[in-house]
Amino acid sequence: MTKTILLTGFEPFNGADINPSWEAARALDGWTGPGFQVVARQLPCVFGRANVALLDAVEELHPDIVIGVGQAGGRPEVSLERVAINVDDASILDNAGQQPVDSAIIAGGPAAYFSTLPIKAIVRALRLRGFPAGVSQTAGTFVCNHVFYGLMHHAAGRLLKAGFVHVPYLPEQAAARPERPPSMALADIVDCLRIAVELAVGVDGDVAEAGGATH
Amino acid sequence: MTKTILLTGFEPFNGADINPSWEAARALDGWTGPGFQVVARQLPCVFGRANVALLDAVEELHPDIVIGVGQAGGRPEVSLERVAINVDDASILDNAGQQPVDSAIIAGGPAAYFSTLPIKAIVRALRLRGFPAGVSQTAGTFVCNHVFYGLMHHAAGRLLKAGFVHVPYLPEQAAARPERPPSMALADIVDCLRIAVELAVGVDGDVAEAGGATH
Amino acid sequence: MTKTILLTGFEPFNGADINPSWEAARALDGWTGPGFQVVARQLPCVFGRANVALLDAVEELHPDIVIGVGQAGGRPEVSLERVAINVDDASILDNAGQQPVDSAIIAGGPAAYFSTLPIKAIVRALRLRGFPAGVSQTAGTFVCNHVFYGLMHHAAGRLLKAGFVHVPYLPEQAAARPERPPSMALADIVDCLRIAVELAVGVDGDVAEAGGATH
Amino acid sequence: MTKTILLTGFEPFNGADINPSWEAARALDGWTGPGFQVVARQLPCVFGRANVALLDAVEELHPDIVIGVGQAGGRPEVSLERVAINVDDASILDNAGQQPVDSAIIAGGPAAYFSTLPIKAIVRALRLRGFPAGVSQTAGTFVCNHVFYGLMHHAAGRLLKAGFVHVPYLPEQAAARPERPPSMALADIVDCLRIAVELAVGVDGDVAEAGGATH
Numbered sequence: 001m002t003k004t005i006l007l008t009g010f011e012p013f014n015g016a017d018i019n020p021s022w023e024a025a026r027a028l029d030g031w032t033g034p035g036f037q038v039v040a041r042q043l044p045c046v047f048g049r050a051n052v053a054l055l056d057a058v059e060e061l062h063p064d065i066v067i068g069v070g071q072a073g074g075r076p077e078v079s080l081e082r083v084a085i086n087v088d089d090a091s092i093l094d095n096a097g098q099q100p101v102d103s104a105i106i107a108g109g110p111a112a113y114f115s116t117l118p119i120k121a122i123v124r125a126l127r128l129r130g131f132p133a134g135v136s137q138t139a140g141t142f143v144c145n146h147v148f149y150g151l152m153h154h155a156a157g158r159l160l161k162a163g164f165v166h167v168p169y170l171p172e173q174a175a176a177r178p179e180r181p182p183s184m185a186l187a188d189i190v191d192c193l194r195i196a197v198e199l200a201v202g203v204d205g206d207v208a209e210a211g212g213a214t215h
Numbered sequence: 216m217t218k219t220i221l222l223t224g225f226e227p228f229n230g231a232d233i234n235p236s237w238e239a240a241r242a243l244d245g246w247t248g249p250g251f252q253v254v255a256r257q258l259p260c261v262f263g264r265a266n267v268a269l270l271d272a273v274e275e276l277h278p279d280i281v282i283g284v285g286q287a288g289g290r291p292e293v294s295l296e297r298v299a300i301n302v303d304d305a306s307i308l309d310n311a312g313q314q315p316v317d318s319a320i321i322a323g324g325p326a327a328y329f330s331t332l333p334i335k336a337i338v339r340a341l342r343l344r345g346f347p348a349g350v351s352q353t354a355g356t357f358v359c360n361h362v363f364y365g366l367m368h369h370a371a372g373r374l375l376k377a378g379f380v381h382v383p384y385l386p387e388q389a390a391a392r393p394e395r396p397p398s399m400a401l402a403d404i405v406d407c408l409r410i411a412v413e414l415a416v417g418v419d420g421d422v423a424e425a426g427g428a429t430h
Numbered sequence: 431m432t433k434t435i436l437l438t439g440f441e442p443f444n445g446a447d448i449n450p451s452w453e454a455a456r457a458l459d460g461w462t463g464p465g466f467q468v469v470a471r472q473l474p475c476v477f478g479r480a481n482v483a484l485l486d487a488v489e490e491l492h493p494d495i496v497i498g499v500g501q502a503g504g505r506p507e508v509s510l511e512r513v514a515i516n517v518d519d520a521s522i523l524d525n526a527g528q529q530p531v532d533s534a535i536i537a538g539g540p541a542a543y544f545s546t547l548p549i550k551a552i553v554r555a556l557r558l559r560g561f562p563a564g565v566s567q568t569a570g571t572f573v574c575n576h577v578f579y580g581l582m583h584h585a586a587g588r589l590l591k592a593g594f595v596h597v598p599y600l601p602e603q604a605a606a607r608p609e610r611p612p613s614m615a616l617a618d619i620v621d622c623l624r625i626a627v628e629l630a631v632g633v634d635g636d637v638a639e640a641g642g643a644t645h
Numbered sequence: 646m647t648k649t650i651l652l653t654g655f656e657p658f659n660g661a662d663i664n665p666s667w668e669a670a671r672a673l674d675g676w677t678g679p680g681f682q683v684v685a686r687q688l689p690c691v692f693g694r695a696n697v698a699l700l701d702a703v704e705e706l707h708p709d710i711v712i713g714v715g716q717a718g719g720r721p722e723v724s725l726e727r728v729a730i731n732v733d734d735a736s737i738l739d740n741a742g743q744q745p746v747d748s749a750i751i752a753g754g755p756a757a758y759f760s761t762l763p764i765k766a767i768v769r770a771l772r773l774r775g776f777p778a779g780v781s782q783t784a785g786t787f788v789c790n791h792v793f794y795g796l797m798h799h800a801a802g803r804l805l806k807a808g809f810v811h812v813p814y815l816p817e818q819a820a821a822r823p824e825r826p827p828s829m830a831l832a833d834i835v836d837c838l839r840i841a842v843e844l845a846v847g848v849d850g851d852v853a854e855a856g857g858a859t860h
Contacts, residue, residue: 014429070430071430072429072430073429073430074430075430076506076604076610076611076612076613077604077605077610082300082302083300083302083326083327085297085298085327085352087297087298087329087427088427089350089425089426089427090425090427091425091426091427091428091429092429099425101423101424101425101426101427102335102421102423102426110325110326110327111298111325111326111327111328111329112298112300112325112326112327113326114302114326120317126605127605127606130600130601130602130605131601131602131605132601132604132605132610132613133605134610135304137300137353137355137356138352138353138428138430139430140352140427140428140429140430141352141427141428142427142428142429142430144429144430166430170560171560171561171562171614171618172560172561174506174507174562175507175556175557175560175561175562175563176557179824180506180507180562180564181506181612182506182611182612182613183506183562183612183614184601184613184615185614185615185617185618187615187617188601188615206317208316208317209316210304210305210306210314210316211304211306211316211317212302212303212304212305212306212316212355212356212357213306213353213355213356213357214229214287214288214306214307214355214357214359215285215286215287215288215289215290215353215354215355215357215359215381291721291819291825291826291827291828292819292820292825341820342820342821345815345816345817345820346816346817346820347816347819347820347825347828348820349825385775386775386776386777386829386833387775387776389721389722389777390722390771390772390775390776390777390778391772394609395721395722395777395779396721396827397721397826397827397828398721398777398827398829399816399828399830400829400830400832400833402830402832403816403830444859500860501860502859502860503859503860504860505860512730512732513730513732513756513757515727515728515757515759515782517727517728517759517857518857519780519855519856519857520855520857521855521856521857521858521859522859529855531853531854531855531856531857532765532851532853532856540755540756540757541728541755541756541757541758541759542728542730542755542756542757543756544732544756550747565734567730567783567785567786568782568783568858568860569860570782570857570858570859570860571782571857571858572857572858572859572860574859574860596860636747638746638747639746640734640735640736640744640746641734641736641746641747642732642733642734642735642736642746642785642786642787643736643783643785643786643787644659644717644718644736644737644785644787644789645715645716645717645718645719645720645783645784645785645787645789645811
């Protein structure tokens, strides 16, 4: 039976006019491989509304795996997020002008959820194929973490494998910024997501390989 | 009634011969202020044993507040950790030669605990007094997070305020490293911990002030 | 009359097995455009010998323009070097095991030479096309600067436009390094060099546009 | 005979209200050691005027050694500048609202001058005493480099040892900046300048020690 993989990306935010997470996700919309098909959906960069859109898509598509994708401007590599935490703490406004501070995403929900994607196996595969990648110990406290937490809260207790991937700026975004951030070509980001999907489909459990941080 | 504040620092690790967390903590051992006294204890940088030592000290001293302190080599500022996660994933060996990968700190424990220190109020106070400081969304997955998680697990359900603070390299450590990391003078780190203790004693709850990260 | 553009890249060094400067330069070997043709040559990463090879190629090809290209591992963007200085000071061994310290490249030569490429115009064009790029105020003191200085010393007083471009690590190089450096896709580096060649051919003088650094 | 050391620092610039270079220099005004005395002078952060003020001070004081000091916000260490280049290229306005682009500091002057301070010996001494320090291959293209070049141009052919030192932000400056730059305590910066003065007085020539950069 064909598995359905839902890939979500975000609309641009914070005044930008492009978001690499959506550019990469939509490039894989409709991609099919042995035993799976990918559907991509764009989420609004808005606390609350993003999770409504996500859960609507989950209800509609009944995916077997959900991989949220977001932009991590300033990071040099594709990062596989390990953990979502139950807090919204926005250092900038979301696209609806909201800026929640230290509020729970799900009142009474657990403090955190761990990704159920094979993040170590994905990082290993990405590096072997020459793509800079790593495990990240924080998805921040903005809309990306909000969606990641909402996703994992929904997946908890269900047969739904899920997790979140952060991607760098595109070169064209980096070219316009004075702080000279790192970037990654869109084609490479797309290839990384392709590999992540294949591993998410093909790997049960994960490999035991160090991917931690001393701090 | 006098409150007891337990400050813990770590022994040097990863081949170093000094650890700023312990240098700073022990500088405050025996410090008393209005209504409080500080006791400093050194913890081994060893998974498992560090938490035994910590809980022994807690049992002995019956502190009202515990602030764990650790070294975050490469960070430019004093960071107030927001969350401890239930995983050991060591990218280097601890001082007993252990290198756990993706193992739970407390089997069956919650995925994470949030600090109960007034981290936003402390960051605000530090910055106002001219010290670089910030909230951190990850304490890593090495012995610092291990102790932070063990501490919060013990404190859960008890009247024990607790949390964790990461401090930069000392200038002398930075001077010896080829990657040119940032550093902070020991006297400044000590002053920062002093302020953290005063706020931990004096502030109930926390202030509502953005301290999050977009990723 | 067809102009000849000599593009030089380096062999791998410091234990690496690839050098993006050569991969990019050789991808343009034989490329012809309106009124110009490109010839690429590899230089050894060896003090002294690199400049012999460079000047041999100049004597053989009689180029109108020479653009030296080198790897700047850790930089996030293509950088157009402004100035070459008359000093060798090696922090690592070159490929012949040499490590000169504070020795002049050309005894009695001027302290420095400025690039005669239209570096500001190239940076502007690269950014407009979405590539991260900038002016750099230092080419270091290793073999890249050695070649850049040797090149400019030869070009001085001749009708030879010349300069030097540093390029980032390739993604596959970054993927293998623990310090998580930025990188750039090879196709993008090649496109950047292509634009640099076109501007070097087409622009006389340079545009007046800030490209400096406060320090 | 007592040697006179002129230490210059800058007034605040770019909207700041403090400049660590002046805070540190003035802390040493009047300091005397075996065979030397220090005089500190503040320079305006203004192209042109800064060099007038510098040369007025040199004419008045007849110093044996001049050490210019400037702020390098974002650098983690005290940096001993190797080379001044003959170009003004301002990425921000100076304190008189000027923003020169690619103009020569001294028309017809040499492209660059090398510092005549024992920069390698100073870096070695600083590191040995536990202060983060390094040789820098560029002093930028703003007013610091302008003063450094003007100073070396004046010193050329005279018995005047001269050079330039860049210092990091103070902690209080870093505390107020969102990009979380590194910083150094004022007392440490002062100690570093003290050591630089002692070495400049006591060392003839320099030590042969690698201090270069690969790029």
